[in-house]
Amino acid sequence: MTLPNLKYTADGLIPAIVQDVKTKRVLMMAWMNATSLEATLQTGFMNYWSRSRQKFWLKGETSGHTQKVVRWAVDCDADTLLFEVEQIGGACHTGFESCFFQAYSPEGTPLEITEEKLFDPEKTYASK
Amino acid sequence: MTLPNLKYTADGLIPAIVQDVKTKRVLMMAWMNATSLEATLQTGFMNYWSRSRQKFWLKGETSGHTQKVVRWAVDCDADTLLFEVEQIGGACHTGFESCFFQAYSPEGTPLEITEEKLFDPEKTYASK
Numbered sequence: 001m002t003l004p005n006l007k008y009t010a011d012g013l014i015p016a017i018v019q020d021v022k023t024k025r026v027l028m029m030a031w032m033n034a035t036s037l038e039a040t041l042q043t044g045f046m047n048y049w050s051r052s053r054q055k056f057w058l059k060g061e062t063s064g065h066t067q068k069v070v071r072w073a074v075d076c077d078a079d080t081l082l083f084e085v086e087q088i089g090g091a092c093h094t095g096f097e098s099c100f101f102q103a104y105s106p107e108g109t110p111l112e113i114t115e116e117k118l119f120d121p122e123k124t125y126a127s128k
Numbered sequence: 129m130t131l132p133n134l135k136y137t138a139d140g141l142i143p144a145i146v147q148d149v150k151t152k153r154v155l156m157m158a159w160m161n162a163t164s165l166e167a168t169l170q171t172g173f174m175n176y177w178s179r180s181r182q183k184f185w186l187k188g189e190t191s192g193h194t195q196k197v198v199r200w201a202v203d204c205d206a207d208t209l210l211f212e213v214e215q216i217g218g219a220c221h222t223g224f225e226s227c228f229f230q231a232y233s234p235e236g237t238p239l240e241i242t243e244e245k246l247f248d249p250e251k252t253y254a255s256k
Contacts, residue, residue, distance in 0.1 A: 003236040017145055017154060024152030026145055029208045041234055073228040076220050080157045082228045092204050100201040100210045106169055108131040 003041075007079040008034065013049060014081060018091065021070040021084040027091035028099040030059075032081065044069050046085060063124045065089035090118035093125075131169075135207040136162065141177060142209060146219065149198040149212040155219035156227040158187075160209065172197050174213060191252045193217035218246035221253070 008014050013031040020027055030048040032040070036056055039047040046059040046067040060066030067085040074081060092099040095117035103111045136142050141159040148155055158176040160168070164184055167175040174187040174195035188194030195213040202209060220227040223245035231239045 004232060015143060017157060019154060026147060026210050029145060041236060044234065071231055073231040075227040076222050082154050094204050099203040103199055103201040104132060108169060
């Protein structure tokens with residue numbers, strides 16, 4: 001594997017934007033380090049670095065809601081990654097398809113959420 | 129304006145993902161602080177904070193390639209923003225529509241760039 005020369009933060013991290021390959025909806029943004037990026041490219045499934053838990057994180061390891069990489073790109077500054085994926089289930093731990101389910105008016109007022117949750121997080125993450 | 133309660137980094141920044149409202153292509157990711165977010169919402173045009181130049185940055189102030197906000201959302205952790213915009217010209221300072229013009233194979237080999245640049249950066253940024 002010949003990875004491009006990426007610019008990581010002082011903590012060794014790089015943000016990864018994740019987009020549904022079919023609908024183009026942005027699903028989430030999470031952080032990778034060099035090892036989780038390598039794991040992602042070697043397995044074809046999104047792996048992250050959890051800053052809060054300080055550990056590797058295979059997306060879907062608990063929920064089954066994996067993200068299969070279809071294609072990926074690096075931005076012009078080589079400090080942000082973009083992945084287009086096939087998302088199983090929902091990307092968000094709250095049950096929604098996307099972590100960006102809460103829209104706001106230009107004035108900063110939260111708009112009503114009209115979409116349905118794709119799964120019940122209490123059931124999905126129960127006893128796991 | 130009643131902004132949602134956002135989680136900024138220790139440097140007071142929050143990442144903003146920018147997506148073309150019509151094509152859904154992800155155009156760029158840049159950083160905002162609270163003041164640039166307020167300026168964005170008050171003016172309706174994307175304003176950032178440049179970490180390298182340590183200054184506010186109205187997207188398009190030199191190039192004319194502004195980004196008009198159509199809608200925006202906050203993610204479930206309240207630490208990442210997503211904006212859908214009407215992009216004038218190209219978002220990338222290199223002349224491409226998107227900063228994510230360089231795709232890679234799963235093995236990490238850069239793929240050939242087949243899209244054309246939308247503008248010539250030497251002309252666009254000359255003597256400005």
